Amino acid sequence: MLSAKASCDSHGQDSFYFLGWxxxxxxxxHEVQNPVGIIQMGLAENQLSFDLLESWLGSNSDVLGLKRKGISVFRELALFQDYHGFPAFKNEMVDFMAKLRGYKVAFDPNxxxxxxxxxxxxETLMFCLAEPGEAFLLPTPYYPGFDRDLKWRTGVEIVPIHCSSSNDFRITERALEEAYQQAEKLNLKVKGVLVTNPSNPLGSTMTKDELNLLIDFAVTKKVHVVSDEIYSGTVFDSPSFISLTEAVTERSIDETDIWNRIHIVYSLSKDLGLPGFRVGMIYSNNQTVVAAATKMSSFGLVSSQTQYLLSNMLSDKKFTSKYIEENQRRLKRRKEMLVAGLRGAGIGCLNSNAGLFCWVDMRHLLSSDTFEAEKELWKRIIFEVGLNISPGSSCHCSEPGWFRMCFANMSQETLKVAMRRIEAFVEFSSSTAAALDNCNHQRAAGRNSRRSSLPRWILPLSSYDDHEEADRTLTIH
Incomplete structure (x- = not known):
């Protein structure tokens, strides 16, 4: 008696990305209460600069107390708000976005x-740009949540643009054209391309050549381009970030029809580390899209209190400049910690300059060059090593053996524990491969014989029964 939407399982919750969670x-x-538990390395949260935010709040108690010059604005904020949003907040948001782009582009709050x-x-952009059954092209690997965000309620289809490690997963003209042709074979009308820049999960910024390739493709095919730029403030190393808007402006085609098919997504979840505040935005020069999206936004507004607090914070230009610089410095240092720890374990990473994660190459640890082998390695890392990382298959990577590891959602001490675990795992796997094979043949001998042949650091992290249950329940969909 339920709707098809409620009854179907197309949400994507059965992805390894969510199963790991x-x-x-x-x-x-927990370092004290559960030191043998699973460390969360599958969550792209930025917790490295909370002290800077808390310091600002401590110095601006009036704002936190919902006051303006000592006078309460509670009643003003508690009443109904227009779904267009507070003008003061929108003005500060467009200035902050321009600041992150070196003021090379300007944004209109309207x-x-x-x-x-x-x-x-x-999701709102998908509702505005495509009909159910039409398609968007996405370069792989891509954020696993897009299978939910773009498809589940809208009915829009995703066709992958298959990128390769041979060129660091950069978008090529050939890959774009092959994806377009694949959509045609599936009788899907392509309405646009969606990219994340900087990339999640690669942690790298797009080159100007890639951006120009996308623009040329959009002009030729008469399709939209959506650039999800929620990590634009996390760029901590060269090359610098180039927004899609900057690439279009530089080509002097910003007043042509293509400008109406360029759309930017941004939020404060990653750059300011405020995912719980639920502050996102769409920027588009297409007035029909802006009008429709504004009406749709009434189903998910940003609260008045949040807009008031953040408009005051962002208006403090001295603070935002300090925050951006220091946050990027901390991200770079933390990323280098992760890379060094993995290198010590004989594991390499894709070169990256942004984001809250690294794209980690574990192909040499696979028992075979298959996604089945990737699944088995992923299960061992969760149940034996005690690390939740995201396998490449959940990101639709076309090559097995790549994993995303997040580094900014934990303390430095916890990251060190994670690195010690992965190093011990690799060392153990390399030195006792034959013993493990023998152990697999003797599973029927019982739990005690298995325990006697595993190193001490593995035993508290996984029981035989739990691992067997995982084999039964965790399957590739």
Whole structure:
């Protein structure tokens, strides 16, 4: 008696990306209360600069107390708000976005639509740009949540643009054309291309050549381009970030028809580390899209209190400049910690300059060059090593053996624990491969014989029964 939407399982919750979270929540790591639990490395949260935000709040108690010059604005904020959003907040948002782009481009607050996070922004754009059954092209690997955000309620299809490690997963003209032709074979009308820049999960910024390739493709095919730029403030190393808007402006085609098919998604979830505040936005010069998205935003507004607090914070230009610089410095240092720890374990990473994660190459640890082998390695890392990382298959990577590891959602001490675990795992796997094969043949001998042949650091992290249950329940969809 339920709707088809309620009854179907097309949400994407059965992805390894989400299944890993479920296992973490059953046994979360805590340095004191549960030191043998699973460490969460599958969550792209930025917790490295909370002290800067808390310091600002401590110095601006009036704002936190919902006051303006000592006078309460509670009643003003508690009443109904227009879904267009507070003008003061939108003005500060467009200035902050321009600041992150070195003021090489300017944004009009009238073209900004506020949404409850970037999830809502991306879905709203799909509702505005495509009909159910039409398609968007996405370069792989891509954020696993897009299978939910773009498809589940809208009915829009995703066709992958298959990128390769041979050129660091850069978009090529050939890959774009092959994806377009694949959509045609599937009788899907292509309405646009969606990219994340900087990339999630690669942690790298797009080159100007890639951006120009996308623009040329959009002009030729008469399709839209959506650039999800929620990590634009996390760029901590060269090359610098180039926004799609900057690439279009430089080509002097910003007044042509293509400008109406360029759309930017942004939020404060990553750059300011405020995912719980649910602040996202759409920027478009297409007035029909802006009007429709603004009406749709009434289903997911940003609260008045949040807009008031953040408009005051962002208006403090001295603070935002300090925050951006220091946050990027901390991200770079933390990324280098992760890369060094993995290198010590004989594991390499894709070169990256942005984001809250690294794209990690574990192909040499696979038992075979298959996604089945990737699944088995992923299960061992969760249940034996006690790390929740995201396998490449959940990101639709075309090559097995790549994993995303997040580094900014934990303390430095926790990251060190994670690195010690992965190093011990690799060392153990390399030195006792034959013993493990023998152990697999003797599973029927019981739990005790298995325990006697595993190193001490593995034993508390996984029981025989739990691992067997995982084999039965965790399957590739």
């Amino acid at each position: 479920e296992e973490y929540e059953k046994n979360p790591y 073209n900004l639509v506020l949404t409850a996070g970037s999830t809502s922004a991306n």
